[in-house]
Amino acid sequence: MRKIISAKLISVFLCLLLSACGVKIQGIDLGRVFDAAGKVNDFGEKEEQEELVLGQDTIKSLLNNATIYPNQALQSYVNKVGYWLVKHTSRPGLPWRFMVLDDTSVNAFAAPGGYIAITRGMLASLNNEAELAGVLAHEIAHVVLHHHMNALQKKSKTGFLFDLAVIGAQVGNASTANAQGDLQGPDVSGVFDKAVNDLYYRGLDREDELKADKLGVILSAKAGYDPYAFVSVLQVIGSREGREEDDLQRFIRVHPSAETRLNSLESTFFLIDSYDLSNRVLAQRFRAYSKN
């Protein structure tokens, strides 16, 4: 409680100081940013546009240490699978961007605003399009359910993380705009990058992961894919959890155990089993595009 009051006091102080001084970093009125960021509740009602800005800066920060896999046919294919899935969500209008990263570790993640990344290590571990759809659907669910946005909001209650994220996002956004006479803000961007990396290093709440599993499985089924393909992915990952494998460590660190996830999916599959589904697997198409 004392921490929150102190944080708010500092925020108000900075807000007054910065506004009074008219300090800007790359075209952003810091006084206004702090004023807006100080109201925690306002963040919960952020417009989609703000989510897009934050998402763009988040993905830029995450891609500092990764490159996009330079295989255009594969990128197109993954985007088609992704777009077929998002067509069935409550947020089909987001500017979704699916990308394969040139990274041999087994991982996939989402960023606010519709950015979904999957490593080629993860792709190499999959057997068919239904499994790919299952992995993408899980990440899509995080975006649909605003999980990363909510996580940032939660952090803002205990410190300045969200304030810095907003500033960082605006710095990123303003960097391309005319910023005549403004101060450079590498330190602010650096802190924002650290905040984003911190969130992605430790991962989302366990409950968010389980919710994304459930929505992802239902989304796969709705789009005509075999939803049990995702079970297969989790079972294979589960069999590797005890091993010291560098390529899976990041994935294991930020997700609940496969056993927990499979147990949690039981009720969802009870529901799925009540439907008469088409259950497409599409192993051949997956292989054709993957080999390209």
Next chain:
Amino acid sequence: MMCMIRFFTQGLVQVLLILLLSTFLPVWANQDAILLSNTPMLVEPSSKSPIVTQLSKDSPVILLKRKGGWYQVQTQDRQTGWLRMLKVRFLSEQESNDRSIAKILRETAIMPPASGVSTGVRGVSDEALNQGKEMSPIGLEQLENFVPVEEEVNEFAQEGKLKTQENVVLPGK
């Protein structure tokens, strides 16, 4: 001499066949697993199917194939039948090696070995992914180029015979 050549040729064909089959086997084919609870093993992949036998918790099985939410399995007394996917846990490579029965079963299983590795993520090989790799770097701003228009998405779905399952309702929609 002719006999030897024929024997050699037959052996070669068999090896090639096994290699070919193992290339297209899913990663879990021939996977060692154990049962998470007491479960009936069924004749068909359907909850209405007759029971082959009742299996107890921790029984070792080998996965042969998957159909929907079901795995076809082989038990240690070589019976085959179907189990619900969520009723099994895959064994790690270490666990597989520690369980001699599962090991023996694996060595004499109907399915060809999956590249000599019973567990581990295989799927599409890294080499396969590298084929056709175009070396020009792709920037974040270029991702827009891969976004398909709606017609392309619909055509892609049609090619794969993917159909929206109208009866499935997304939560909160």
